[in-house]
Amino acid sequence: MQDTAQTRGYRRIATEEAWAPAELVQRYLKLLESGTHNDPGFANLWGFFGQSSSPRARDLLHRIQDMEQRRLADMDAAGIDMQLLMLTAPGVQMFDAATACDMAISANDQVAEVIRRHPTRFAGLCAFAPHAPEAAAREIERSVNRLGLKGALVNSHTQGEYLDDQKYDPIFAACEALDVPLYIHPNSPSPQMVQPFLSRCLDAAIYGFQAETGLHVLRLIVSGVFDRFPKLKVVLGHLGEGLPFWLYRIDFMHAGIVRSNRSEGVKPLLRKPSDYLRENFWYTTSGMAWEPSIRFVQQNMGHDRVMYAMDYPYQYVPEEVRAMDKLDLRPEQKHQFFEGNAAKLFRL
Template identity: 55%
Template structure:
């Protein structure tokens, strides 16, 4: 089957369901000012320099488009949504969010970013929902921000941009965040970040460090670390979301199950302990998957078959991927209307508590 043409701009026709896009980035201008100061200092890590350093300084049309769109939560963004037939966006603070900042700045700015987001939702309540930013650098503060976000801002999901300065949520020191997410029934969207030190160079030297490949590899690794660390045995009601067709994990599920069982039996690694269930069962029962950036019917249908049609959601990945015609290709998928409605609308309403 041919892939859709990413250069096409054919507008989608009206649909018998709402189209809710569930991984759509924004950036308060004040955060970009913090990023500029970090870059000017000269000691920012290579992944951050390669990601935001590029987008914030490149004269290319793609970079200028992304920077314009990230900071606009009004006319420009709404016009782009209307052109693509998107009824609502679920907004998330763009990667790396506050996770590249020092702890005190990260805690403070996460609150500022969430207030900025809440203001946008209040201005456009039928067009925007959102995810809370938190600072994993301070797990106790992150837990408090989840409580504030739910109870005061009415936002019912969290975004964490994968690793935090090379550290992963599989480390129990971060599990206070999982405890709060479970307690307040807020799913955590595990979104990609620029690659950490030690992983960056082999990808960067061949141009594969970003969304083309590196992001998916690193975020899939993070999700597997969380699973194999026993997080879901400790927090049985915790829910998570991963994008980009599950960062390929559904396609690896058989081999992951086999090799995890074999690795436990071999006692090769002290870090690999028995789990109550197979890794693929945690993936199916605790994760939701968005197709962000993958407007390809075979991948969507395979993932629905693997996960269940109630666990796969639509996302565009705006503004990093804004291809109007992708919506039309997905509208045309050969699947029952009920499953298509779940994909575009009702799964998102359930996961993100959208009325």
């Protein structure tokens, strides 16, 4: 029997799939060549993918910029019906605010045009410049209302700053008012965090990404962002950057810090940290095609909170799709996993 969405009963929607316009890649290369940045994590990540002659780096650089012919062929070969496109890390966040705003607008226009040409194969999230919060809110509104994009993407910290500072509240207010999700994708650890990772090349997806992004999310929760924006929807990749496995300890230690009045930066919240992680967050499997972990997150965060993702092109493994098809799930749960949750959350 031919493998189609009709025969299997669900579309396979991959919900964390990276892309990069040529202009962004060229700006990264110029930054690396000029040495005018102060971000060792960026230099290590894009120094490899942007400048290395290794087959992995060359292949990634080609795939991430090809928005149609090769990408669609790769999707067909893997059995992916639709990709949710997002601008690769660190996105526009490496640049000054004015430049980042302009680049975000350009990137969003470009991805919207690709989606217009292939509306059944692609959907997308908008980029924005967090370090210009009011302009970021306007760009999120434009991208959703005029371009038809399905939410917003931030590549975690912006030049060492996190979104728990209340000056960034316009970003959350825009997402909440539009009822669209904010996807918090990893970035390399910030300059003040990255040094112990570098000598063993632990700064990227092997560990640094999840350590940095998990830190960012806990900062948001502990700072009270979700008490100020109770309907805010956030998506995390890589099965939650490790946080679902730490729920008990996070709750226990947070309660102790609050009771002892240990820190000015930690005040009582309306709910336990684990409550926010269960009620305000959704999780994708990007890069984590491992049944024990997937089942753990489904069981502890909810089957309605977990969505399939591949992490293309960084982790293009076509055979994982068939392995995910074999997950021990009831038919309605498998539909949720591959299509239903993503279709509902992103309105696909």
